[in-house]
Each structure stands twice: as C-alpha cells, then as structure tokens.
Amino acid sequence: MNESLIKHVTQKNLTYFIETYGCQMNAHESEKIAGVLENIGYTYTDGKNKADLIIFNTCCVREHAEARLYGNVGALREHKKNVAGAVIAVCGCMMQQQDAAKKLAVRFPFVDIVFGTNHIQQLEGMLSDVLLGGGRRVLRIDEDETVIEGLPALRNSLSSAYVNIIYGCNNFCTYCVVPFVRGRERSRRSADILSEINALCDQGITEVTLLGQNVNSYGKGTDIFFPELLNRIDEETGVKRLRFMTSHPKDLTDELIGCYGRIGCLCEHIHLPVQSGSDRILERMNRRYTKAHYLSLVERLRDRVPDIAVTTDIIVGFPGESDADFADTIDLVNSVKFDAAYTFAYSKRALTKAAGMPGQIDKQTKKERLKKLNSLVGACMLDNNKAYIGKEVEVLVENSSKRNENEISGRTRTAKTVNFEGSAHEIGWYVSVKIDKVKAHTLHGVRAGEE
Ligand code: SF4
Known part of the structure; x- marks a missing residue:
C-alpha cells in the first residue's frame, strides 16, 4: 500500500464517481475499481458534479460508443475548473484499442489517466503519479494478458455476486470486437475461484453468476473443465443459486447439459446466444454451428429440465441477410419460444471482418426486421409466463x-x-x-x- 497516497486521499476526504457502460463484465470491473479506490481511502459519491475523481469505464461493443464517450468526457472540461484538483480517468475495453486511447488522450488534454482493462491493479500507482507527482498524465494501454488475483471488489448487491472465471475470447465471430480488445482466453485457477466464492458466502452472498465471454470454454491450461467447476462449486461452497453467462452453443457439451437437474445449486436457466436462424448467416458470422444443432441443444436441455428458461441474443440485418434468412430466424424463434432475447440491429464495429463485408443492409430494413422480431419475442415471453399463473x-x-x-x-x-x-x-x-x-x-x- 502506498502510505503517502492514502494519507493524501484521507486527509482531503477525496470522493469518487464511476460511470459504467456496457455489459456485466464491465459492471463487475467497476466493482473492482471501487474496491481499489475504497482501499486507498476514497469514498463514493453519487454527486458526479462534486466528485474529486471521475472514472469512465467504457465499452466498445455498442454502436456510436466513441462519439457518446467524447460527448460525456468533453462535458467534464468545466468540472476540472469547478472542483480544484479533480482527476478524470477513462478505462475499459474501448481504451484497450490503442488508437482510440491515444486519440482520446490527445483530444482531451485534461484527462489525467487512461488505462486498459488489464491495468486495474495498477490504479493505485497511477493515482499516486497524478496526485503526488505534480499533475503528471498517465497512459497505460499496453497489452498485458496476465490474470490478476486478489483485487478487492466493492459489490453492488448484498445477495448476488459476479465472479469472473475466464477472460478474453478465441472465437472471432465476424461482427464482434471482443477478441481484439480483451485478448485470447485465459481461465482462472479453480482454487482461486472457489476461494473467492467461499469468501463471498462468508459475507452472506447466496447467488453467484460465473462470468466470461465464453464460460463453457473454461479450463484450457488449468486443472479442470467447466462441468467439473460447477460440481466443485456445488460441493465445496455454500452457494444456493449458481448461474453463468455467456455460453457459446458450439461448446455446450452433453456433459454440461447433464449438469442441469443434477447439480442442486445450478439454476434452471441458460443464456445461449443464437444470433441467427439462418445457416448461411451463421457461417458468415463464423459461429460454427447450424440452426439444427442449436435446436437439438434446446431439445436436449428441455429433456433434462422441462421448465428450463432459455434466453438468447439475436442480430438482425447482418451483411447479406436476405428475407429468406430472416424468415429462418423467425422460424427458429417460433420453434424455441425463448423466455427473453436481447435483439440488435447489426451495426459495424471497427476491426471486425463483417464491417467490410458486401451486402450491408439498409437502416429501414433492419428497423422493420427488428420490430417484427421484437413483437414475436414479446408474444413468446408472455405465453411462457402465462404457465406460471397459480404456481x-x-x-x-x-x-x-x-x-x-x-x-x-x-x-x-x-x-x-x-x-x-x-x-x-x-x-x-x-x-x-x-x-x-x-x-x-x-x-x-x-x-x-x-x-
Ligand atoms: S464468442 Fe462472443 S465474445 Fe467471442 S467473438 Fe463471438 S460474440 Fe464475441
């Protein structure tokens, strides 16, 4: 611990505010950032206007994320004038793209710290450089794929917690920027995961969601694979409800399907992104399964646990998606009758293969397809929920x-x-x-x- 920094922060009663964009991975990373800051002596404020430290935890998966971030960071120019000594930091997966990070640092000279997703453990040192180093700026965006253990986290919930088990992704779906900004798969050691979960249970947490871009690929380079990890959590911790997200259909093995209904704490819900019901589009997306395979997975899951809830992600308007391809997606939704679906109109992401593909679909067509899909998903959700009445x-x-x-x-x-x-x-x-x-x-x- 940096005693001089702690003294500086506590004597001045410094406060922090974190603005988080994007997925659960980012939300959990913000919990870790908050844990690091509270250890240094910072206290949380919900008054962004008065905060001594503002951190933007960015996401590059959503459309127009860069433009939105620029707008929000630009608005803080005045904050630096109004709050003496205020520090502005920007982190997260957008800052893992070196070009975007450098562009931000040049465009907003009042931003003090820019760091990538793998540098949270260095935050204390970076703050020390800025606060005690005469206003130096810090840019920490080099690639480092080491898995860091033991970071404190300030959890937002008293009963549920997210626990990372795997970082990065090897799949390179052609629309997705994640492998470029989060690197290749790295699984945590099972002993570290189990001891984190046991510590959470000691604090009263009873529901745990295992997190990763592709959790069912967990285990390469470690001691056990994903189904065994689920067993060990059931047997060696006090977790009452266990969930995981996100999983890839190509890695959903019979062994993993067999865990449902057998492992007591494993909840009867799976989030299984399908993305499209057209084999042609699935191939263009590099998803490496077919519509028939996906349907067979759902059938096998329901054979084991008839009431299992199945939720998904679907993209409409992927480059080259014809009316017939979209009809295949509608047909798949009609067959599965999902309990929920996160639906998106395709939009280009820098660095991805799909951004340069021919056959980009016009906005109006995407809008119409999304509307039709959402209305079908809504009807399926309502139908499924009706089965709960009286239960x-x-x-x-x-x-x-x-x-x-x-x-x-x-x-x-x-x-x-x-x-x-x-x-x-x-x-x-x-x-x-x-x-x-x-x-x-x-x-x-x-x-x-x-x-
Ligand atoms: S599996 Fe998920 S995170 Fe990995 S490339 Fe595909 S969409 Fe992105």
Missing part, C-alpha cells in the same frame, strides 16, 4: 420497486422478475410467492399462504 415460486429479493414503494422485486431460479408486496429489509431473503398476474417481462404475485 408457487422461490424468489430471491433483489430490490425495492421503483414504481411502488410497497413492492419489492426479485428473481426466480429461472431468472423471471417477480414483483410482490414487501419492504426493503427483505432484500437478500428467499420468499415463496404465488403468481397471480403476468406481463411479457414481469410476473406479479402474493406471498404463498397469504393468497
């Missing part, structure tokens, strides 16, 4: 409701959101709820025994 489900309470102060909300093992009457002190509890009404995205119920 009793176990809900892990996560939040108080934003809309109704007498209501709380939580999730079932199948990841359905349930709203019911209760109060905030029940967050983290498991409550039996009988479902009485459903919408496409939520269920509503009353406590079992009180209906």
